[in-house]
Amino acid sequence: MTARCTSARQARCCILALQPSQNRQPSLIWVLISKPTPGASGSAAGIVHQTPLYLMKKVREDTNELSCSHSITDYNMILWYKQDRGGAMELLGYLNQKFPAVEDHWKGKFSFSGDARQQSNLIINDLRINDSAVYFCAASTVGIAVYYTRPALFGPGTRLTVSEPDRDITLPTVTLLPPSPKECRSKDNEGLQKTLVCVAKGFFPDHVEMSWQVDGETVKTGVATDSPALPDGAFYKMTSRLQVAADVWFTPGRTFTCVVSLFDGTDVTRRSKTLYGIEGKRVRTAGYLKLAQSAKLSYAVLLVKGSVYAAFVGFLLWRRQVGTSKLRKTGKVCHFV
Structure with missing residues (x-):
């Protein structure tokens, strides 16, 4: 499976190239990862549900408790994915109406049951620690054409944790x-x-x-x-x-x-x-801005005063230099030994 995705702020659209087996032609499916909006494909009456949201199991157990359901008209396929902690999504396979197709390297580990027009269960055998992940289902549709324009709609996912038999629950x-x-x-x-x-x-x-x-x-x-x-x-x-x-x-x-x-x-x-909450000085934005403006005004006044003072000192120095030059020209400069 290959994927090319573009993301927006509240939705992600992916084109997934699926090849379930070597004897079948690959097909392209649009996948929309977002909450369905009324009036669009998969309206409020066709949201994809997954139960349970959380699931805990022990090593070497089996589970068929991961369930996916929808009520979207003309949607007859449910795909199953595993998302690891790093965020990578891997296709496990799909259920086309009542006919399952598991990816070759996952046969014997995962299987699917149900009727994809309404519901599917994911079955995981011989659980291991690395089976801990989030499992997503996506409702889609299969038609005659190779290219489909209707999006696949994802459920919220089930987070499965597999632990050792002697591992205890620890509260936060x-x-x-x-x-x-x-x-x-x-x-x-x-x-x-x-x-x-x-x-x-x-x-x-x-x-x-x-x-x-x-x-x-x-x-x-x-x-x-x-x-x-x-x-x-x-x-x-x-x-x-x-x-x-x-x-x-x-x-x-x-x-x-x-x-x-x-x-x-x-x-x-x-x-x-x-x-x-604590007792404190309630500073409102308007008061803060007024205080800031007053500070700016005071700073401007200081700058003006500083400039006037600098000009005055400069003038005195200039005047002294001019006076000294005149005295030297008239020979009236006195030297003290």
């Missing part, structure tokens, strides 16, 4: 750091900002999501989370940031909570930390 340690006292202005100069930083570390597996609450209400604006979690020795770590207006932070009693959710194979366990 959460640290919430207050804004730096030196922080005052955002990079885009849209006003005074304060940034809270939440660090989750020492957890296993990497089935973690981070979210923020202000006064108990979930917020998404101003949130930036490093995802996926990064390896940290035998465990994982993850960081998230919340940026709020300075006035919001300088409100005594206001709560800022970082929530870390970890799926432990059966249930979701949550850990959280909370900071409280």
